[in-house]
Amino acid sequence: MLAIVLVGGFGTRLRPLTNHVPKQMLPICGLPMIEWVALQLAKHGVSEMGLALGYRPDAFLNAYPGGTIAGLPYRVAVEPEVLGTAGAIRFALEELDVDETVVALNGDVLTDLDITALVTFHQRQKAEGTIALQSVNDPSRFGVVTTDKNGRVAEFVEKPPKGTEPSNLINAGAYVLEPEIINRIPAGQQVSVEREIFPHMAREGSLYAVDSSTYWLDTGTPEQYIEANLDVMRGLRDFVPELPTNIVDPSAQIEESFLGEGTEVGANARIKGSVLLSGCKISNNAKIKNSVLAEEVQIGDSAEIDGCVIGRGEVIEPGSEFAWIKRPN
Numbered sequence: 001m002l003a004i005v006l007v008g009g010f011g012t013r014l015r016p017l018t019n020h021v022p023k024q025m026l027p028i029c030g031l032p033m034i035e036w037v038a039l040q041l042a043k044h045g046v047s048e049m050g051l052a053l054g055y056r057p058d059a060f061l062n063a064y065p066g067g068t069i070a071g072l073p074y075r076v077a078v079e080p081e082v083l084g085t086a087g088a089i090r091f092a093l094e095e096l097d098v099d100e101t102v103v104a105l106n107g108d109v110l111t112d113l114d115i116t117a118l119v120t121f122h123q124r125q126k127a128e129g130t131i132a133l134q135s136v137n138d139p140s141r142f143g144v145v146t147t148d149k150n151g152r153v154a155e156f157v158e159k160p161p162k163g164t165e166p167s168n169l170i171n172a173g174a175y176v177l178e179p180e181i182i183n184r185i186p187a188g189q190q191v192s193v194e195r196e197i198f199p200h201m202a203r204e205g206s207l208y209a210v211d212s213s214t215y216w217l218d219t220g221t222p223e224q225y226i227e228a229n230l231d232v233m234r235g236l237r238d239f240v241p242e243l244p245t246n247i248v249d250p251s252a253q254i255e256e257s258f259l260g261e262g263t264e265v266g267a268n269a270r271i272k273g274s275v276l277l278s279g280c281k282i283s284n285n286a287k288i289k290n291s292v293l294a295e296e297v298q299i300g301d302s303a304e305i306d307g308c309v310i311g312r313g314e315v316i317e318p319g320s321e322f323a324w325i326k327r328p329n
């Protein structure tokens with residue numbers, strides 16, 4: 001079975017990390033996000049990925065010139081213009097010549113979802129589309145779903161205003177679809193699967209859903225990106241990549257943080273709730289909290305960084321203070 005992975009967003013909320021690479025190429029504990037997705041798909045018998053994108057296909061083609069990502073064969077479907085999530089699915093189905101049941105995924109979601117169970121349920125119901133659901137505390141930022149007792153979707157509403165959400169169950173961004181869905185999606189224009197196609201299928205009764213409640217995280221913001229890394233270190237994921245080697249002074253305090261390959265940390269430095277990509281140099285007495293440092297960032301002696309995202313190769317002067325929201329002590 002093929003999985004269409006939507007990787008065409010601009011990753012604006014993760015700038016400057018995404019100034020040069022798409023969101024799905026950012027590493028989570030050293031392993032690019034797309035490799036986490038590929039490993040998960042392969043575990044459930046998916047045999048090929050179709051990357052649906054319109055922007056920066058070279059980032060994937062250059063990083064994986066052998067035609068596989070974490071061992072899983074892939075092809076790309078490059079949209080000539082922005083087509084939206086449904087337009088992208090239609091374009092990929094055509095471009096990759098798919099005429100059987102497919103999996104479709106939001107490529108910015110990290111999950112241990114049981115895709116096998118989702119496919120089995122879909123086939124048993126003879127559904128046209130089946131979506132995975134996840135229960136969350138604040139559903140208003142997502143697609144919100146209600147179902148009847150047989151798992152038929154009664155209502156699908158994308159990002160409803162806070163307080164008006166019909167349930168706590170959200171669209172987890174993983175679908176099983178019949179190729180006939182293509183007939184619902186007008187060609188050559190921007191169409192949203194969440195705002196147009198799914199609400200319509202729900203009204204018709206041809207959309208089903210399964211509540212999965214497993215490890216699940218959308219990684220679109222810096223806070224979620226940090227969370228994704230720390231969750232791996234906390235052992236919340238099925239897979240743990242090899243930890244990188246770095247040089248940390250014994251007097252430094254590292255708490256709930258991920259340090260990338262080749263990072264150096266000086267005496268009495270303190271790092272908490274942060275992710276440092278490879279090759280960062282942290283000088284003596286520096287303090288880094290709730291922040292993301294891209295590759296090769298240098299932090300000067302006694303500098304303090306709180307709640308910041310610092311782009312590749314930046315040099316922070318000794319003694320400087322950077323805080324997203326500076327609170328009085």
Ligand code: GDD
Pocket residue numbers: 006007008009010052053054079082083084085088106107108109141142143144158170171172173194218220
């Ligand atoms: N190829 C392609 N083309 N991909 C796209 C396009 C497009 O035009 N637009 C968005 N994408 C990709 C993004 O790269 C991302 O992987 C995925 O589609 C979802 O887009 P986001 O921009 O991240 O949407 P969201 O997080 O606000 O909401 C979506 O995900 C939630 C779960 O995380 C929706 O599907 C919600 O209903 C869902 O609850």
Ligand code: MG
Pocket residue numbers: 106108218219220
């Ligand atoms: Mg998202």
